[in-house]
Amino acid sequence: MMSTKPRTGSGGIFPAVSPLFWRINLTIWAFIAVLGVVTRTLFFGNIRDAVIVTLALDTCGFLLTGVAHEVIRLRLHALSRRTVIVLVVLAAFFGGLFQMAVAEGLRALAFATGEFQVAFGGRGVPVFYYTTIFLGWALGYTWLSADLAKRAEMLKRGEAQSAAVRAELQQLRVEIDPHFLFNALNTVATEIPENPDTALEMVRRIAGYMRYCLDNQKRSVCRLEDEIEAARSYLRIQELRFDNSLTCAVDLDPLAVDFPVPHLILQALLENAVRHGLRPTTGAPLQIRVSARLEGDGLAVVVTNPGAYAPRPRPASGLGLANIRRRLELHYPGGHRLSVAQEGPLVVARLRMQEPICFA
Numbered sequence: 001m002m003s004t005k006p007r008t009g010s011g012g013i014f015p016a017v018s019p020l021f022w023r024i025n026l027t028i029w030a031f032i033a034v035l036g037v038v039t040r041t042l043f044f045g046n047i048r049d050a051v052i053v054t055l056a057l058d059t060c061g062f063l064l065t066g067v068a069h070e071v072i073r074l075r076l077h078a079l080s081r082r083t084v085i086v087l088v089v090l091a092a093f094f095g096g097l098f099q100m101a102v103a104e105g106l107r108a109l110a111f112a113t114g115e116f117q118v119a120f121g122g123r124g125v126p127v128f129y130y131t132t133i134f135l136g137w138a139l140g141y142t143w144l145s146a147d148l149a150k151r152a153e154m155l156k157r158g159e160a161q162s163a164a165v166r167a168e169l170q171q172l173r174v175e176i177d178p179h180f181l182f183n184a185l186n187t188v189a190t191e192i193p194e195n196p197d198t199a200l201e202m203v204r205r206i207a208g209y210m211r212y213c214l215d216n217q218k219r220s221v222c223r224l225e226d227e228i229e230a231a232r233s234y235l236r237i238q239e240l241r242f243d244n245s246l247t248c249a250v251d252l253d254p255l256a257v258d259f260p261v262p263h264l265i266l267q268a269l270l271e272n273a274v275r276h277g278l279r280p281t282t283g284a285p286l287q288i289r290v291s292a293r294l295e296g297d298g299l300a301v302v303v304t305n306p307g308a309y310a311p312r313p314r315p316a317s318g319l320g321l322a323n324i325r326r327r328l329e330l331h332y333p334g335g336h337r338l339s340v341a342q343e344g345p346l347v348v349a350r351l352r353m354q355e356p357i358c359f360a
Helices: 020-044 047-075 081-110 115-120 124-191 196-215 224-245 267-277 320-331
Strands: 221-223 246-252 260-262 286-295 298-306 336-343 346-354
Touching (some): 020 047, 047 081, 124 196, 124 224, 196 224, 221 224, 224 260, 224 286, 260 320, 267 346, 320 336, 320 346
Parallel strands (some): 246 286
Antiparallel strands (some): 286 298, 298 346, 336 346
């Protein structure tokens, strides 16, 4: 990953390129140099002359493109597209002239006679050859710059979306915790006058549960075993509250203990089971059962309680089932399912989550 972020100018076509440019530029000119040595050896019939000419001309070419990169990066961003194109074509042509001058100097200094004179081909050859190379370099530079700028923009946009989703997940969790705490403290308040021992145990259970919430405050995902333990604590609080009117059972598949699940994902299901399942006037105890087991490549969680299911046309936003659905969409896009239905005398909530999980 590049450490320097590309910049885009207001009117130019070349955004700034990171230090990756220098590695790519060196690789390209090394390839041109190897090709030059081979072709010049065939033309000159002398590998020593071919190496000398290649080192001189292609080193100059590498330095010229390096200078061009710095000029484009620092000076051409405010120019229009048409102006930049004209300047690039002129720069490529004058670069070809410069390379021709270097070749002429080599011929005058070191190759006054011999095969080089015969194979040189006149002044037009290096001008055309290196002008073409410089134009090709400019085209490649444009493509690389545009590609890096596009990737940087996509990365920036992705980071912004990820931050927004994480903020939303945090907000959804914050909405759950006070809801439970409010209900739990009200329960303690009702127990203190008549059942102080029960109230004391409830306070300890609530403290343990809140410690679990605080310890995982910065984690949006936890192990299923930890979530089940939190669910047991919550259900034990409710058992103490309703005495013999409520019983709870939890069945956890040992193979599923390490499955990653969203933090407090079961809380709303359990609250609904207690709130809507308990019917004090009937005298029948409320039996809540929680089952979690692996099924294929996913996790299946089932929460059952006696009662009558009466779905709302539009679930309350941000709480209850709407909260769960939104969190599942964020953590398991395309890999989750939540259903609540009446099955005989029972209300059954089925929750399925399939890895991989996002925003772990």
